[in-house]
Amino acid sequence: MANIGYFNDAKKEYVITNMRPRRPLSNYLWNELFLANLDNFGFGESFLRISPEERRVLFPCWDATRLIYIKDKATGEFFDINRNYQNKEFTKFECHVGIGYQQIVSEYKGIETEFTITVPTEGHAELWRVRVKNTSNEAKSINVVPYGRPAANVTTHLAYGHADYEASLGGLYYYHDAFAVDHNYSGIYMKASELPLSYDLSDLNFRGFYNTYENPVGMANEKLSNKGTSFDDSYCCAMQFEANLAAGEEKTYYVVVGISTGVDNAIEDSAKYLAKGFFEETIAEVKRIADDMDRLYVLNTPDEYINTMINTWLKRQISLGKTWGRVCSKGFRDIMQDAAGLAAFDGKMTREKIILCLTHQRPNGNPMRAFDPIARTPYYDGAAWIPATILAYINETGDLTVLDEVCPYFECEEEGTVFDHMYRGIRFLLDNRGARNMVLWGGGDWNDSINNTGYMQKGESAWLSIATVKAITEFCRICEIMGGKEDLIAKVKEEQAVLKAAILENAFEGDQFIYGITDWDEKVGSKENIEGQTYLDAQTWAVLANMLDKEGLNKVMQTVEDKLKCSFGYVQCAPAYSKKDEHIGRMAYFIPGGYENGSVYNHGVAFKLVADCMLGKADVAYDTLKLISYDNPANDNSGVEPYVVTNMYLGPQDPYRPGFSYYSWITGTAGWIYRGVTEFILGVSGDYTGLKIKPCIPSVWNEASVSRVYRGAVYNITFKRTGNYKLIVDGTAIDGCIAPIFPEGSEHTVVCEF
């Protein structure tokens, strides 16, 4: 197996020991308005979110974003400790991926350096801690030079910019006071816990025009240039310090690099961030928040990796989505799904996200594709995602008041209750049907990349029709819980039956569902097709929507196994399109194996995992999960971070890099895998009337345990394989699979025999 590193569960760290993995491994640090995306070298972008449309970048995503240079004054030898550009033979070189920090540690010729980066829980700055330790047997005099490449130019007009040492700050300040810019974040500053011996503000001086980061002029010289700069497109921030360390002695420097509205603001902020203990308290605070969240669901199975992911890392990944969506934007369906995933940890947040999403629903019931910034592409699936999230919220919290909360429709005077929003969504889906009585495809559905099949308002999406069937079931369940809605339930159930019949008549091919029918009356995802014959989601959602009896669904899922399985997961569709097809859209222009066009698109694989569980196929579900794990021996050097799930592995039809994961973190897969494992494999989920416990545990596990907070009470659940399902709550066997609701703060022992 590819050697990458190891989990240190006690510290909630992943320790990267192979500092040159197939691709750099990413971590995110963030607060509500500031985000840093750092790789194992500490390189990567950080920025302040000013508005949905505007960001102020602190460090762009480029090489040498942040470096810690060290120079042994006795020998004159220098190197950077976190990228090791010079390929020195470090005796230690690792990156600790932490919850809320990134820590690179290296050791070379008796100097150990630790470079830790964090982001304060409020504000717009990065906090760096640099610890140097003399691990040799003799005294050493060393220069320590924290260095970075900030985005000091706010606009492209270099003439607005200048930078210099600012005595009132005791640090470096970068001015870019541009005319007619609509925010005040004109400045960047760097300040350290002590005054620098020398400094640089431009790579013209520090690196030198024709030098590289391997041999910067500034490090070769005794001092940095102490020169300011203007009209520059190569700003840097560098400060030189000197540590005279006895054998074994260490010294710590704190550095803050931040965005500021002016020098006064920089003075104020940096004083706060450099206050004694602030750095350590920040990391402790982020960890406390994570620990509080982690305690809400603690899993213990024979699969250590799954435990670690569920107990810590998927929660971390979901937290990123909670605050930042997909970072580049907030998709309606994405946030809705994330919100459902969050319900078990943070019901309040789920409720907030539901309201936030619904304010981006048009009065006709169809939501915007995305917000933050707004994407007006006329996708038609948004409404189908609303009931599931509201139901998850109600099941988890028991809070029905959300349904009465009034919130506006998008860009109009109208407003309505959450229930009204949800029902208008159902109506949008039911009232926009095609000639075959299936739901119109419009500009697209979950599959963003089938985006040219329905503009003429003729194409019909079988998947969206199936999703509508599912949504109606959830909607009716919500109505049942609310009570007094029998007429409405009867009405929509009748409509659901008609829709279901239309799907079975037009989209069912005996052992598979097609994906849809285009404006030109062509089937997509049908046996009739030469390419794109079978689509994963149409089959898995048939299970989720209970479109057939169990036998029928098993047959459909067997098609998935036969047609879509590969050695590292299940592909979105097969065979992938190799020819451009305007009647399909973007997807049929992607390379075979890319994104929806036949990649192992893990969001879809997570749906499949849930579908397997719904059909009771525990081993298949578990195998599915292991196929897409980073340590699948058939794809163990995919590039993926072991501590997150990736959105996609390039599919087996990619001729060059099948199995490769390009990026991770920002994918709805995290929430779905989390729910798949906790609510379907372990089978513990809120059910309005109590905590439902109905596991679907793989045959290789004979026992497992879950500690789960539900409505404020703790359920300590032990699973034991006996061959007969039995639920024992606080020593008493109960009928059915639902443990009762208990008072907040109480703790209960549950045994679930299976």
Added chain:
Amino acid sequence: MANIGYFNDAKKEYVITNMRPRRPLSNYLWNELFLANLDNFGFGESFLRISPEERRVLFPCWDATRLIYIKDKATGEFFDINRNYQNKEFTKFECHVGIGYQQIVSEYKGIETEFTITVPTEGHAELWRVRVKNTSNEAKSINVVPYGRPAANVTTHLAYGHADYEASLGGLYYYHDAFAVDHNYSGIYMKASELPLSYDLSDLNFRGFYNTYENPVGMANEKLSNKGTSFDDSYCCAMQFEANLAAGEEKTYYVVVGISTGVDNAIEDSAKYLAKGFFEETIAEVKRIADDMDRLYVLNTPDEYINTMINTWLKRQISLGKTWGRVCSKGFRDIMQDAAGLAAFDGKMTREKIILCLTHQRPNGNPMRAFDPIARTPYYDGAAWIPATILAYINETGDLTVLDEVCPYFECEEEGTVFDHMYRGIRFLLDNRGARNMVLWGGGDWNDSINNTGYMQKGESAWLSIATVKAITEFCRICEIMGGKEDLIAKVKEEQAVLKAAILENAFEGDQFIYGITDWDEKVGSKENIEGQTYLDAQTWAVLANMLDKEGLNKVMQTVEDKLKCSFGYVQCAPAYSKKDEHIGRMAYFIPGGYENGSVYNHGVAFKLVADCMLGKADVAYDTLKLISYDNPANDNSGVEPYVVTNMYLGPQDPYRPGFSYYSWITGTAGWIYRGVTEFILGVSGDYTGLKIKPCIPSVWNEASVSRVYRGAVYNITFKRTGNYKLIVDGTAIDGCIAPIFPEGSEHTVVCEF
């Protein structure tokens, strides 16, 4: 003096011998639709212009854009010949900046390599020639690897892209067939004059993920990877060849890298470009065109540098502007001025440019700020530039028919003759006046960066008022030439007199003109101001517009000498603004010394040179020219290319890099300096009735000669200092300063004593 290189006039080359100058030195290669901007390493952007709004990039502007790697197979040592990333001790390393080509030559351990880049006169490709020569005494076997980093991704969606060796092409092909892209240039190709031994299409394979261009994996290996790639963001193009050279033997490879609409297009184009002799013929053809242009005005003065610039390099710089405007856009006033500069070489082109510009004039007479793409900023000065260019065209060609040509107004049904356009422009200026009867400032004038003084339609620009006075004089001269327009002349002259009086009353401070008065009734460029007290253009244009008697103008120009002169030119204004001022706009947000805010903005210095000549101050004019020359000892390491003029030197108030030139080439300075030298210092200019010869030659020159084509006849003019002006044409002294018009093709000897 900073050692940069030397001119080789015989080859029309500048040879850069210092390959690490203060900043890389730039050259442009182009045809009508394709442009490459290359520095002395051969790095830099190239692109195809698809439409005013859209470009297709071939090579972006990034490091290692193009490299030629060489490997000595006997030793295994490899290096790149054009950037020398490894800092090897090359025995030869120089760049020949040619007319239509860039040629880098290096020699290391017995291998001399010449890398020449050109652009065909039609089409969208770069042509490379690589010559390797064994300069040692023994046989050598070497690998030659041309390498580049093309922009193979047309969109940001990597999944559209793949690349591989394409057998039908016999070269590398990069596909990016994206959905819904509005042009067909999806592909990039690389093909060479022979089939490669091996190849690479991705830096993942060639460079290696963690390697640099100093030590690419591909060069360390025996062969390149021969692997295709997909979903890639690090495409490269590299081909390995092997040359087995006896001592003294050489071998030449031709390589084409182009943009294509498909493989068939690539096959067709590459066959054309790789045809025997095509490369050499392309360079010869570009040189022929340049030679033809150069012959139209040949200067010989005691100042070799001025001769070289006038005879070759300024013409080249003007040619770039002719085709590409300012590359990033085409400013109305910029193209109008360039067109005037062109009249002496290419009257037809001047006429075309006039018409092109006028189609971007609104029916109210005010032109757009820029086109290609359209810039709608409401600047008010556009119309003031029209008469001068039309007059220059008429004076040069004698062609009055241009005035009757009908062309449309911008974005409307209306159209009008060129004369109508010109007069509507005059009317716009005269009819949009403020309370003081000076011309309204609107969104700005020549000084783009005073852009917040006039939005309320109250601020008045003194400079624009002066420019209007000048424009009316030119307009009246055109009317005179046309004849029969006495009433119109009388009318506008009266209006001109009123305007002039208003300027003298409101904008004249005895020894200087102010620049204007803002919406808030505040003076700009006045003795009253603390910053921005004196503006260069207000004074120089007072001379150009003949605002005062000679004594008055001399006094005004003395203010320029006293207040605006520095050791490397004249600043746009002084003192520069150090404080933001919303009532001024962008300029007062720039760093002191940047752009209009106190830089030596050479366009303005060129106006000053002309003004000096108009006042007969030959030595001052010449000194002015020498102050901004690259070889001014007070600023001889400014970064500027010796073979072009720069738009700006950072002013003396810049605290960090006064005198630094950030970029060159794309500036109207070229045309104005050219006209300043040829039409004012040498004083040879078309005057409708004949060729005016009225020199203003500096006292350090006692003689000079000009060979000049005027209306198809050649005037071989010799200047001799005698102290008395006398014009002898074909041996006969004539009255006045205008040599007669001669038949096309005839050649005449003119002696001008002065």
